[in-house]
Amino acid sequence: MSENSASFKIRLKNNAAEVEACLAGILTDTAQPDEIARPEPLLAAMRHGVLNGGKRLRPFLVMESAALLGGDAQAALRIGAALECVHSYSLVHDDLPAMDDDDLRRGQPTVHIAHGEANAILAGDSLLTLAFDIIAAPETGLQDRQKTELVLALARASGIGGMAGGQALDLAAEGLALDETGITTLQAMKTGALIRFACEAGAIIAGSSDADRRLMRQYGEKIGLAFQLADDLLDLTADAETMGKATGKDAARGKGTLVALHGKDWTEAQLARLVQEAATLLEPFGERADVLNEAARFVANRRS
């Protein structure tokens, strides 16, 4: 492990602790203004779904993108927390019996196993709703113009035209042999859109120029592609213990991946190319972009 890589992992870990604390602070039993009460069983299911010691890669990307462009750190933390609520809700719902039917996530029982299916559905719904609450809340700071842009970009990244649509395509694709375009569209929606949003959000928080916002979107697209390729590679090679969840399921379900289509060597070459393309995009920022370059390498090389 290079020195950069070691310090990157510490940075990621410290950041994850900050995000965890922020989310824990939001998910207390204290009703907020305009709320009537927070029923404990639902709150417990939400906390189970989101306070799970994840890597918090998406919030990290929000916060480091914002930091690179001079955005407010506290606002970026809150927007990162909002994004993690969306990511977590999608996992809670994807794990449901009617969807991927998974009992285990990060080595723990999934939300519907621990809290029942009805509470899992409602916890997912409430986490999604909470994400927009967090963006709009006064505590987040930011100008109303920025909040409107964040709400719209997050909604588009996570709704029918993004993540949820990607999950629908994924379920419909079981047993079908998708071609390269089909796989690429599915993955751009299911996992790419939120990761792209994470990087673009940093530019919105910083009030960046359209050019910088576009650049961060492009960087986010590279990271999103790399994330998915690494994930597909992992699904083939890792065992359940390393991943803390069932593996090899994609292949068992007949889901097409680019790894299955092109093989391991092509995939590793593609990952190296994406890391390089990300670095080229970030060149204008010089050394200040070191963390985001390291993030691209981390995403491409991750083994869990």
Added chain:
Amino acid sequence: MSENSASFKIRLKNNAAEVEACLAGILTDTAQPDEIARPEPLLAAMRHGVLNGGKRLRPFLVMESAALLGGDAQAALRIGAALECVHSYSLVHDDLPAMDDDDLRRGQPTVHIAHGEANAILAGDSLLTLAFDIIAAPETGLQDRQKTELVLALARASGIGGMAGGQALDLAAEGLALDETGITTLQAMKTGALIRFACEAGAIIAGSSDADRRLMRQYGEKIGLAFQLADDLLDLTADAETMGKATGKDAARGKGTLVALHGKDWTEAQLARLVQEAATLLEPFGERADVLNEAARFVANRRS
């Protein structure tokens, strides 16, 4: 039927047609900026869930509240459509096997019966997400400050501290004998919060004073209470044909209602009192509030 009541029903019906057209225009297969694609099976499930010929009472309240206070009609229509997306998503998810397990709504198969359970979950998720998309989209007009307020108020009304929390309480209450406070809290969350939001949204759209906004909230609370009491009364007395859905289920599930607690006569007196209190709140507006007064009577007296 009084002359007022007849013309009110025509107004409500025309309004519902406008809302239906607005929602149909939004739920096309054309991907919007920042969207990647709109998968047809998911879109079909969303359309099934929301384009169902409902009365569109909540959008009506948004639009008439905004009209009373001088808000832009086009913006109010869009915010009404957003609110209907939230209401519809909640019905799609509430009908799921793990929740209320209903096969029939408004005389039609529910979304999971017609489109499968996975698509029903994702359609609900996507409708909820779309609501915030609609508020933030440029087509809605309004100032960013107003959009932020609408996003926050809608999220609080529909999340753990509002509608979703109310549904969690409702599921937890099956077979328990809730006391008056328990029932009132549950109903204020499950149905009251969205109806209150509808009326408050009119004031936000109109850029009203804090005093007028508070007044519309209070009016919305009266309407919300009346709506629930009328609903509980209907559940006891109507047959499935009139309602287009299963009836008598609340009693069969042992769910407590104020009607069950206090009887039919008390409930009818309470409904009359709520209509009167709503009228008192609207007195400052004189005759211009006729439609909203008629709305209160309609909600209290509805028989389907």
